[in-house]
Amino acid sequence: MAIFAVSDFREAARRRLPDFLFNYIDGGAFEEVTLGRNQADLQSLTLRQRVLRDVSDMDLSVNLFGQELAAPFLLGPVGLAGMAARRGEVQAARAAAAAGVPFCLSTVSTCSLQEVTQGAGSPPWFQLYITRDRSITEALLDQAIETKCTALVVTVDMPMSGIRYRDFRSGMSGAPGLKGQARRLFQALCRPSWSWDVGLMGRPHGFGNIAPFMGGNTGMEDFVSWVAGNFDPTVTWKDIDHIRSRWSGPLLIKGILDPEDAQTACAAGVDGIIVSNHGGRQLDSAPSTASVLPSIVKAVDGKATVLADGGVRTGADVVKMLALGAQGVFLGRAWAYALAAGGQDGVARMIDLLMTEMRVTMALTGVAQVQEICSKVLVRQ
Ligand SMILES: Cc1cc2nc3c(=O)[nH]c(=O)nc-3n(C[C@H](O)[C@H](O)[C@H](O)COP(=O)(O)O)c2cc1C
Ligand SMILES: CC(C)CC(=O)C(=O)O
Numbered sequence: 001m002a003i004f005a006v007s008d009f010r011e012a013a014r015r016r017l018p019d020f021l022f023n024y025i026d027g028g029a030f031e032e033v034t035l036g037r038n039q040a041d042l043q044s045l046t047l048r049q050r051v052l053r054d055v056s057d058m059d060l061s062v063n064l065f066g067q068e069l070a071a072p073f074l075l076g077p078v079g080l081a082g083m084a085a086r087r088g089e090v091q092a093a094r095a096a097a098a099a100g101v102p103f104c105l106s107t108v109s110t111c112s113l114q115e116v117t118q119g120a121g122s123p124p125w126f127q128l129y130i131t132r133d134r135s136i137t138e139a140l141l142d143q144a145i146e147t148k149c150t151a152l153v154v155t156v157d158m159p160m161s162g163i164r165y166r167d168f169r170s171g172m173s174g175a176p177g178l179k180g181q182a183r184r185l186f187q188a189l190c191r192p193s194w195s196w197d198v199g200l201m202g203r204p205h206g207f208g209n210i211a212p213f214m215g216g217n218t219g220m221e222d223f224v225s226w227v228a229g230n231f232d233p234t235v236t237w238k239d240i241d242h243i244r245s246r247w248s249g250p251l252l253i254k255g256i257l258d259p260e261d262a263q264t265a266c267a268a269g270v271d272g273i274i275v276s277n278h279g280g281r282q283l284d285s286a287p288s289t290a291s292v293l294p295s296i297v298k299a300v301d302g303k304a305t306v307l308a309d310g311g312v313r314t315g316a317d318v319v320k321m322l323a324l325g326a327q328g329v330f331l332g333r334a335w336a337y338a339l340a341a342g343g344q345d346g347v348a349r350m351i352d353l354l355m356t357e358m359r360v361t362m363a364l365t366g367v368a369q370v371q372e373i374c375s376k377v378l379v380r381q
Contacts, residue, residue, distance in 0.1 A: 315357025
């Protein structure tokens with residue numbers, strides 16, 4: 001199908017992926033209230049049209065943590081994204097490297113940190129989950145240090161996995177044993193081009209970084225139960241202190257939605273905060289990220305770099321997040337859909353598309369440099 005926008009990538013992904021995988025990527029927690037709010041609140045913001053301001057000298061580049069980015073967005077951590085296409089995270093990381101934007105590898109990727117680093121020719125950012133068995137967290141941290149990852153993102157909004165009804169309904173989880181396998185196999189058989197590309201059921205992928213800790217188990221239900229058993233409700237700010245003491249590079253904390261938490265994060269010495277509700281996949285009925293971003297930027301008061309994600313599907317959405325005070329934006333589903341639809345080329349196309357949309361949005365709001373984007377590009381409501 002013809003692709004013009006991220007919404008087309010989503011439709012192409014829906015057609016190409018087996019039902020359980022598409023719904024895993026596309027879905028959110030419980031009734032998906034927050035998932036809907038993220039996009040709706042961004043869409044409800046009105047941009048201010050300005051004219052006759054010479055916007056010919058366009059520049060999207062930004063510097064984050066000493067790294068030069070071609071655009072103010074990056075590919076955020078998406079667990080199991082690699083199942084969307086053969087060696088998927090390597091393909092996405094290559095597209096990101098070629099475009100000059102960072103790629104952040106999830107703890108629960110299908111390709112390992114080593115494979116992605118070799119495949120892309122440079123180390124990615126690494127996203128760390130703090131596991132119940134802290135020796136796993138330590139081993140993952142060691143790998144990130146050895147690999148010289150360019151930033152560490154510690155995700156803190158998952159002391160327990162959110163409940164995603166779509167995963168139950170599609171057979172991604174909640175249907176253990178043969179019943180679940182049979183459902184997923186049937187769905188995969190209905191998607192021959194995906195099955196041919198990734199190898200039936202994505203089996204050749206394995207579970208990258210966590211495979212060594214899964215005791216030789218390789219099935220989807222093994223993965224789901226490993227994840228359920230390893231998220232740790234005892235996690236506290238002390239864990240962040242510990243990670244800070246071990247990691248000297250840029251440290252970001254992902255999953256902040258409250259100004260008080262943002263201030264505590266600054267006091268813990270993090271370099272960056274990612275305002276995120278995990279794409280509406282954790283606490284349903286939590287506020288959208290766009291709605292809380294300005295209050296968090298105010299609370300942080302320049303003590304850390306503030307990034308944001310949630311519902312970003314267009315270049316105009318990126319501009320809006322920046323106008324609300326973010327210094328950079330993480331993409332989630334946008335790149336996962338593109339990977340599913342077209343592999344490395346799909347992700348490259350998606351990045352290019354967002355850059356083009358940003359340029360047009362900036363030109364029509366009268367700004368040429370990313371640094372000029374501020375609350376003035378929004379109509380006051
Ligand atoms: C399929 C899927 C898997 C995800 N896995 C992770 C993960 O492993 N680690 C993490 O920190 N965030 C994860 N996230 C959250 C994203 O990093 C990001 O916060 C979210 O997708 C942003 O919302 P958006 O997809 O609407 O842009 C995941 C999101 C999706 C959709
Ligand atoms: C496997 C999951 C724990 C990855 C994740 O963070 C998510 O699906 O939102």
